[in-house]
Amino acid sequence: MLLAAAAALSFALPAQAEDPAPILSPSEIASAAPASEWVAIAPSDLLVVDLAPDAKGKSRRVVIQLMPAPFSQGWIGNIRKLAAAHWWDGTSINRVQDNYVAQWGDATEKKALPAGLVTVPESAYVQRVLDAEDAQLGKQRLIDSYAVSAGFTDGWPLAQSGGERWPVHCYGAVGVGRNMSPDTGSGAELYAVIGHAPRHLDRNIAVVGRVISGIEYLSSLPRGTGALGFYEDEGERAPILSIRVASALPAADQPHFEYLSTESASFARYADARANRRDPFFIRPAGGADICNIPVPVRAVAK
Amino acid sequence: MLLAAAAALSFALPAQAEDPAPILSPSEIASAAPASEWVAIAPSDLLVVDLAPDAKGKSRRVVIQLMPAPFSQGWIGNIRKLAAAHWWDGTSINRVQDNYVAQWGDATEKKALPAGLVTVPESAYVQRVLDAEDAQLGKQRLIDSYAVSAGFTDGWPLAQSGGERWPVHCYGAVGVGRNMSPDTGSGAELYAVIGHAPRHLDRNIAVVGRVISGIEYLSSLPRGTGALGFYEDEGERAPILSIRVASALPAADQPHFEYLSTESASFARYADARANRRDPFFIRPAGGADICNIPVPVRAVAK
Numbered sequence A, B: 001m002l003l004a005a006a007a008a009l010s011f012a013l014p015a016q017a018e019d020p021a022p023i024l025s026p027s028e029i030a031s032a033a034p035a036s037e038w039v040a041i042a043p044s045d046l047l048v049v050d051l052a053p054d055a056k057g058k059s060r061r062v063v064i065q066l067m068p069a070p071f072s073q074g075w076i077g078n079i080r081k082l083a084a085a086h087w088w089d090g091t092s093i094n095r096v097q098d099n100y101v102a103q104w105g106d107a108t109e110k111k112a113l114p115a116g117l118v119t120v121p122e123s124a125y126v127q128r129v130l131d132a133e134d135a136q137l138g139k140q141r142l143i144d145s146y147a148v149s150a151g152f153t154d155g156w157p158l159a160q161s162g163g164e165r166w167p168v169h170c171y172g173a174v175g176v177g178r179n180m181s182p183d184t185g186s187g188a189e190l191y192a193v194i195g196h197a198p199r200h201l202d203r204n205i206a207v208v209g210r211v212i213s214g215i216e217y218l219s220s221l222p223r224g225t226g227a228l229g230f231y232e233d234e235g236e237r238a239p240i241l242s243i244r245v246a247s248a249l250p251a252a253d254q255p256h257f258e259y260l261s262t263e264s265a266s267f268a269r270y271a272d273a274r275a276n277r278r279d280p281f282f283i284r285p286a287g288g289a290d291i292c293n294i295p296v297p298v299r300a301v302a303k
Helices: A002-012 A026-031 A073-084 A215-219 A265-275 B002-012 B026-031 B073-084 B215-219 B265-275
Strands: A038-041 A046-051 A060-066 A092-097 A101-105 A149-153 A156-161 A164-167 A173-176 A190-193 A207-213 A238-245 A257-260 A298-300 B038-041 B046-051 B060-066 B092-097 B101-105 B149-153 B156-161 B164-167 B173-176 B190-193 B207-213 B238-245 B257-260 B298-300
Touching (some): A060 A215, A073 A207, A207 A298, A257 A265, B060 B215, B060 B257, B073 B207, B257 B265
Antiparallel strands (some): A038 A257, A046 A060, A046 A238, A060 A207, A092 A101, A092 A238, A149 A156, A173 A207, B038 B257, B046 B060, B060 B207, B092 B101, B092 B238, B101 B190, B149 B156, B156 B164, B173 B207, B257 B298
């Protein structure tokens, strides 16, 4: 199809024309986007997870962007309270299941929760939308195996069917662990997706954010050998030094990030290029992409 | 939907009936499949990758099932020759890119290849199929973002569009690294997918197999910090002790595996359950699944 495109182009250009501009890869398109298309993420919407240094003494920081309203706000309110109470300090990553999730919280399951956490009802797993809204989500027309419509709004991958809209479990998505009853997840037990998108969890567990930096410190942890990937020996757990909302950190220690507006022209080109790779390595553009194979570009910025 | 299913059941059962059998999870369905539905994988179709032991002295074995005919046989012939020549012994895993691939081969790119390797033409990335075959693949009707049809045949996930059929890049898929020209991949440089299915590689790189055991030894390796996830320091590379076709190993050291026939009744139930989780944790069955979220069950067996 690259050959076909070149052939079509030759009809539109005089034979003496210079070579057309090189076809950019998706990451090159994102890098070339003007500053006006990047959106700053408020430090109050970042959760900073500092793990104990690795065996070589290297620090390990994971940064999570919290999901904006209207999604999952009951759990996110709890998460803000847990961070303000320093509740996670001294807890650990207790479960790493290959091609699935890394999960953290209090391994003893006995640590008292701070006052004021709310119980979130099952209805909060989805957002009800008007029928009139139940059409294409975002600008990209994506074929989705799990919903009538899937697309990007305000920087987030969402899916929609039957009057319900929900955030999807892509790689790096952060969700709320729970027990069998759907209202048992407080937000104290969190996980991040480290494998192929487990979309069957959509609408069954709350997505509260996504890892935007440092996912490799979770995804490269040794896999647990117990049931569901729990570590069998407590010495295997990765200790958590602290978890804070970034705005509670000293200014010099606050990370700053921007995402490429999913409503921008550059994102439209980026998404099209993800679905139709025409940069030089590729010989057959796919002609489509699933929503989790179009990760929203995020970049760290100095402040 | 769980409630709806239970309600429908109540019409078929007298009110005094005992509780219906518990609804099984996908893995429970696979575990309950009769022996007749499991298919032995010939040791001659297994590639055994022995890495150097980890820092704690634990051995690390990765087992790859090679793709059967008609797919990718030119490259697989080369791989058999490379293994027979012990060509990979002393090479290493040189690239680990998060949410993408772990790649191995000769880091120096100077090691001479054994005689008799063939150059495989671009046409081999797909299998031409008759129009009459260009309908549903396998028994499962899956919605796919990358092809008109996707399904399972003889234990493998395949996709099909426009008279072409191809093996897909799911988690664990093993492919042939190449340079810019599509006929430059010999099979000496291989990679395994360790993240969300990079389906844009389908039909652009040859899939030659899949990891069926030990993927965690690849997916949990430290990520490379160089471009494309290549290790910058050669000390970071994971040494490969040997790669052999299993039938070339001493009998006592040969691994044995079976896969659940994708044509079996149990696989149909398993695939349905992956798309519609009704085991107790779930409150909203997805109503669908992408082909890479239905991993074909594989089990180790004693011989």
